[in-house]
Amino acid sequence: MSKLTMVEAINLALSEEMERDENVCMLGEDIGVNGGVFRATKDLQKKYGEERVMDTPLAECGIVGTAIGMAVYGVRPVVEIQFSGFTMQAFDQIEQNMARLRNRTRGKYNIPIVLRTPFGGGIRAVEHHSESREAYWAHTPGLKVVIPSGPRNARALLAAAIREDDPIIFYEPKAVYRAFREDVPDKPEIMEIGKAEVVRTGKDITLISYGAMMRPCKEAVNDLADDHGIDVELIDLLTISPMDTETLAASVQKTGRCIIVHEGQRTCGVAAEIIARLNEVVFEFLEAPIKRITGFDIPFPYFQVEEHFLPESEEIILAIKDTIDWQ
Amino acid sequence: MSKLTMVEAINLALSEEMERDENVCMLGEDIGVNGGVFRATKDLQKKYGEERVMDTPLAECGIVGTAIGMAVYGVRPVVEIQFSGFTMQAFDQIEQNMARLRNRTRGKYNIPIVLRTPFGGGIRAVEHHSESREAYWAHTPGLKVVIPSGPRNARALLAAAIREDDPIIFYEPKAVYRAFREDVPDKPEIMEIGKAEVVRTGKDITLISYGAMMRPCKEAVNDLADDHGIDVELIDLLTISPMDTETLAASVQKTGRCIIVHEGQRTCGVAAEIIARLNEVVFEFLEAPIKRITGFDIPFPYFQVEEHFLPESEEIILAIKDTIDWQ
Amino acid sequence: MAFQEHEKKKTTSSEEVVSPNTPSAMHTSPIDLGHIEVLQILNEHGEVDSGLEPDFSDEKLLEVYRSMVLARAFDKRMMTMQRQGRMGTFAPNIGQEACIVGQVTSLTKDDWFSPSYRSFGAQIMRGWSMKHLMRLWAGFHDGFPPPKDVNDLPFSIVIGSHVLPAVGIGMGMNYKKKRDCVLVNYGDGASSQGAVSEALNFAAVYKAPVIFICENNGWAISTPTKKQSANEVLATHGVAHGMPSIRVDGNDILAMMCATKEATNRARNGEGPTFIEAITYRMSLHTTADDPKVYRNDEEVKVWESRCPIKRFETYLTNKGILDADSIEKMVTSCNDEAIQARDAFYAMPPADPTEIFDHLFNTIPEELQKQKEEYLKRLHQKGVDE
Amino acid sequence: MAFQEHEKKKTTSSEEVVSPNTPSAMHTSPIDLGHIEVLQILNEHGEVDSGLEPDFSDEKLLEVYRSMVLARAFDKRMMTMQRQGRMGTFAPNIGQEACIVGQVTSLTKDDWFSPSYRSFGAQIMRGWSMKHLMRLWAGFHDGFPPPKDVNDLPFSIVIGSHVLPAVGIGMGMNYKKKRDCVLVNYGDGASSQGAVSEALNFAAVYKAPVIFICENNGWAISTPTKKQSANEVLATHGVAHGMPSIRVDGNDILAMMCATKEATNRARNGEGPTFIEAITYRMSLHTTADDPKVYRNDEEVKVWESRCPIKRFETYLTNKGILDADSIEKMVTSCNDEAIQARDAFYAMPPADPTEIFDHLFNTIPEELQKQKEEYLKRLHQKGVDE
């Protein structure tokens, strides 16, 4: 056991997977000598050489596009996009080839790519550096979308992602990178992709979130238990797509009430999808409208006011109380 | 009045707007001498010259990116992307500049661009030529997304879009291009963007759709009225974003039941958003789960089997009956 | 061949140039960009430049000739089928047979090929049966996967989007220390796509064993090359990214064979990518959905008829004594027959299976998608579509 | 200047080349790519090439000199503020002042400028107050709109994404028959972005009045130019797209002024775009979030210190009798003071208004968004944030 930050845990998983399988390689901007701008790939080039940890030219479409070819050829590239906002530069390759080449060839070619990229706000960065656009990827057939929330699940999910034969968008909540340390077992650990985790069982209401928003959610849950005797069931989605509808539905079937929290913009976002599914499968158990606390439908604001854009625990507490009182 | 196809009506609107305002210009691949691969820009270069109807190099990112600059400079570009699948090539410019440059400059620069592009299936085209990805744009703050369903509203909405000072994604349902003719008034006509249209009032259930899917919806509505005495309220969304929640909510408040039909993929699609909103505002009036009949979460299939991917009236009829019977 | 020499020269001159982050003084002497060699071995009249004439075996030459004739026969058959409503929209390769067939003549089974949609002749040479290609263009899912043992990507529909993956395959070869290579072709239109520039850059930076064939056939649908680029010498794109670059007469099969042979040798020797601009001409429609009469005049087409790559090669082979009028006729007949047989075999194939469209997106179909599949199967059942 | 002649030469040679869709015979003679001129007027020691020395007025030279000194003073002030936690992450321009200031010296108020994030000196010259720039980099929304009457785009954060819009502005000038021009700068790293290639192509095809300044400062964060491109002469990118292209000593202010003057003249005369590769060096951190010690050695930096653009210019101006040790010192002090005053003015500005983040996305806030704004205002209210 060692106490690691998320960025250290990611570094560990990368190193372990490169050690385990010589076909695992990495591509990205400044990931070599520099170890990545967040140091997630620190020392990996030193350990595994320039051929396996490749600094690339400054072209995200180029990175993803060539990684696709490498994957077709049997290599297993882990791609780092420096900030998730710059995945837009590679949108065409992601949507047209990475997500579809397997389908296009009816399974002749696998595309085992993990596209790692830091997302979300909270670090006082400039424009385009705080995006949460996981809904784009969830809406794109052929991708799996994974979002860890802490050091331990980051390491275990990343390892699982690297071993998968299908393309994965691995969104790393950068606000969590160095936010806290957590015990991480010495031995490599794997967590199944596609499963949500019930972080705390409760009977009054279901609270669903993921990534950095798990922090205010946990705060809210604790406050509500301590101060108001409200017993919240908290679910960490972990995989955005394919979504673990079963776990969500089972919870809401029990509690009858639900709140969803995410940073990403609202319209056609992940919360909309969760609401649609719950409406489909547990409609008769719903006792109040499902509420979503999400990013607003505006660009992520500049950092002087970004704190106001991000959902906080007070608002979650109010929403939960409102929903419980709803009739 | 003349009876026009949708593609003729679009051509008419383009011509009228270029006539009206000399700052309106057009950029796109093969839109000049060739008149566009669907002939939507037929004869416009002859009429307005090469400087106003510009054939571009084969680079969608280039087209959108330069149109943004022209817009900043006070020109009003109407961009044609040959098929909506190729807007992926311009995703970065759309998301990072077209949708945001006004916000970034706090209104100093307007971006009056209309990005026209044919979308949807049903014409037996090759891969990437049948995409319906309107949800990407609805999820992107700063864009308006407009989708006509017939010749007359295509002409009136396109004219309105060209006169707007904000960027608009104008998705043209190519299956409708030549599907039928409709009376189009001689005088230019404008339809307000942002308003859904109640195409038929009814009391039993609300059916919401847009674009080419209005056809099977209308068929279903007629069959249900004729054969089953079911009175459906049919709404044509027309503007996907910003969404006319009010009109939708008013209808569902009355009927208590709702079905949404679109071709686009399901997860985080437009139907999910509609369900989320109705859940928020008319939860207490809902008498059955809202159903969505949408594209599946797979790439649009190749044309030998595409007909099975697209929703048809039989299925809509069944879904409506199911929803009405639900308890 | 000439362009290797040129490459040497260029390297020398670029070594003189100051490397900005190497602490050396600023050079002020002009930087010589060198030349782009232009290669033609058989001229329009089928006359051979004896100084450049390669010594391919008669069998090889005949095999290549037959491939060109077959490509044309296939094209014609497809066009007939399309006009009869029994084929989807497709892009004829007529007039470009030398370029298309010639480019793959130096590839082995271990090499990879990433073609554009206008590559019938090459795909047949690579081992795609005509029946399979018909299946593909008729919109059947099972037409897309390349045949077993054929290392190809399926053809690219999104212009330019296949070039980066091709470079990635080359990078994979380096990664796995294989001495094979990848060949990718794309058009003058595609050369405008930013992703293609990025591909050139990555290939050069990583010395990936890639051969780029830029098929400059004068048109991108209705857009002539001179409106596509202010520098009509598209080979300059290769130079800009620091790789040996050459312009080749794409209607001259010998030039195409020689240029690609040299390029594949370079690639296998670890010398990195090569850029080949092939000048050719799209004789027919852009695709069957296109009407070139709207945007180009017949005279231009006529001039290019006289540069026909097949006729030119016939003249050469006849002069060489390998062919005569009789054997030409026989060859044409046998190719036409083969295309007709392929058509018949294609018509005899089973209808599309509508049920499998969910099955290949992921290695294992996720539970949620499985539910959608069941919904879909129910739909098929309600429609009475046999499974 | 030399590179116009070069341009003429190139045009002639490229006319010889067969235009693929023009019915002419295939040329087989090699295509001469010509030369890229390299311009330096002041060498590292501040010695002037008298044959090339321009005749700018003393006032102009002093104004430009002061702008360079001010740019450096501003940089230093920002660095201090950043280290004190009172400024956001930013990208210092130290060492690149000749390149950055020089490039805008020929622009008028009617021209447009589309800068990268490393363009303080140029932005100040264009009319941005230092206080305004501080506001921008400190993350205030009101820092982003260019000042009234300043025709700039806000600086680009997404590498290369501002180049296409800049070209579009040039196309707009053509559309509106204006004889102005646009200048856009970007780095060696940005040169790898496909969108930048597309921008060069569009500019050349439409003969847009655009000046491209590729600031080759040796590094893109930790990536040296030689890993960015196999052809380190980035000016070749301009050649590939068919525009006059030159390499300039970017630490030589006179060369920068002359090269851009000529380019703006060309643009205004309807002769289209120009590509200028400026060789310079990033002396400091990539941004304040970066630690260059991890990836580059100090010796390289030291060598470039000796090529300091400000010192070099000082030597020249001193030799010319326009400056002396005393006036230099005064200038430095006055610039430092100006930066301090800007800082104080910035500190005195009101805090950010959190309520306006919904107001500028659209011309009229849509009803649905208005509802979200109200939700947000309620949140602010609950948090006790004063409006």
Ligand SMILES: Cc1ncc(C[n+]2csc(CCOP(=O)(O)OP(=O)(O)O)c2C)c(N)n1
């Ligand atoms: C990204 C993208 N944009 C547009 C199209 C539509 N389109 C198909 S072929 C074509 C022209 C291609 O020209 P070129 O690259 O010269 O190849 P050629 O057809 O001449 O072989 C266009 C514009 C497309 N398929 N993909």
Ligand SMILES: Cc1ncc(C[n+]2csc(CCOP(=O)(O)OP(=O)(O)O)c2C)c(N)n1
């Ligand atoms: C599209 C995109 N990718 C990555 C980044 C992160 N990034 C910021 S600056 C930079 C390096 C830029 O280098 P260069 O273009 O040479 O400019 P310089 O910083 O040297 O002035 C990178 C990779 C970004 N801002 N945008």
Ligand SMILES: [Mg+2]
């Ligand atoms: Mg072409």
Ligand SMILES: [Mg+2]
């Ligand atoms: Mg740089």
